[in-house]
């Protein structure tokens with residue numbers, strides 16, 4: 356029996372990515388031949404009934420998935436649906452870890468760091484579901500903003516949510532929510548509004564904060580005893596190596612995903628490996644310094660990573676300028692002309708730099 360034809364590989368001109376990216380999933384989704392495969396497969400005729408039924412289930416699931424993505428993409432409320440899904444997902448995800456810590460499945464510190472390590476990248480992956488509308492990035496930013504308000508309300512005592520306090524504080528003190536966790540969501544807002552999916556700087560910043568810093572704690576607490584850093588005994592070589600590997604790996608994964616979806620131009624592998632290595636190393640050094648009482652590492656680590664990414668992994672000038680212009684037009688209409696002019700002028704000069 357003939358297998359379903361594979362969906363055609365989509366190769367998008369890099370500079371078109373900024374405008375067309377959001378609808379790409381919608382456009383590509385429905386052309387997959389899944390429904391035809393489902394109807395064209397007579398189960399009874401199969402010489403191996405079990406294999407045939409497995410294939411049928413696979414095809415049905417695929418068809419439903421394609422239909423779902425197609426319907427979502429075609430809806431005028433697409434961005435609102437994605438926003439609502441991500442906002443509810445954030446609450447459910449944090450509650451899940453609270454539950455796992457409360458019933459003893461996970462140690463509380465590990466649960467907290469898993470929240471730290473996972474929520475950022477999952478949120479970033481939801482960016483791919485938003486439309487190409489210039490307001491999409493602002494709607495996406497509502498998700499961390501809602502979490503900001505929640506953390507602020509619970510941290511200041513305006514609202515009571517012991518589950519949230521248990522999930523994200525170290526000691527059960529609600530005022531801790533006003534420190535690391537609050538900076539964490541502010542960084543997610545900044546990455547969404549300023550970088551979005553047109554530029555890998557946001558992905559890299561989030562990866563260093565989550566995959567890097569998150570893993571440093573998880574590994575450092577377990578394997579860091581006996582190998583303190585020479586200049587900071589509170590941190591370890593094991594933790595820093597984990598930060599380097601985790602930050603690099605998560606950045607590489609997210610960049611590969613977003614570039615394969617056509618949101619920005621892919622880099623030559625050698626350049627990507629080298630530049631990501633340098634960025635991950637710099638972020639690791641920053642994380643290892645004893646500077647946390649002056650600047651929270653949810654700001655210093657992603658800040659350095661984003662700044663270096665903009666320098667080492669620039670996107671084509673026109674795409675970057677278009678991204679800046681569309682963000683400015685959406686956020687501050689009055690300032691749009693000036694910012695766009697600055698970006699275009701910088702692009703013309705051959706060195707576009709977006710700043711966090």
Ligand SMILES: C/C(=C\COP(=O)(O)O)CCC[C@H](C)CCC[C@H](C)CCCC(C)C
Nearest residue numbers: 441444445448471474478499523535536539
């Ligand atoms: C525990 C957290 C930070 C602590 O940082 P540090 O002090 O250890 O340096 C992370 C707090 C996460 C926050 C409560 C929830 C953030 C949700 C996110 C904006 C959206 C996720 C959506 C997705 C669908 C799961």
Ligand SMILES: Nc1ccn([C@@H]2O[C@H](COP(=O)(O)OP(=O)(O)O)[C@@H](O)[C@H]2O)c(=O)n1
Nearest residue numbers: 568571572575576579589590591594595643
């Ligand atoms: N580079 C690192 C970072 C953290 N760690 C371990 O993780 C713990 C928490 O790290 P941290 O104070 O940076 O925690 P956060 O501020 O990131 O939550 C440290 O006390 C170390 O045990 C490490 O061993 N090496």
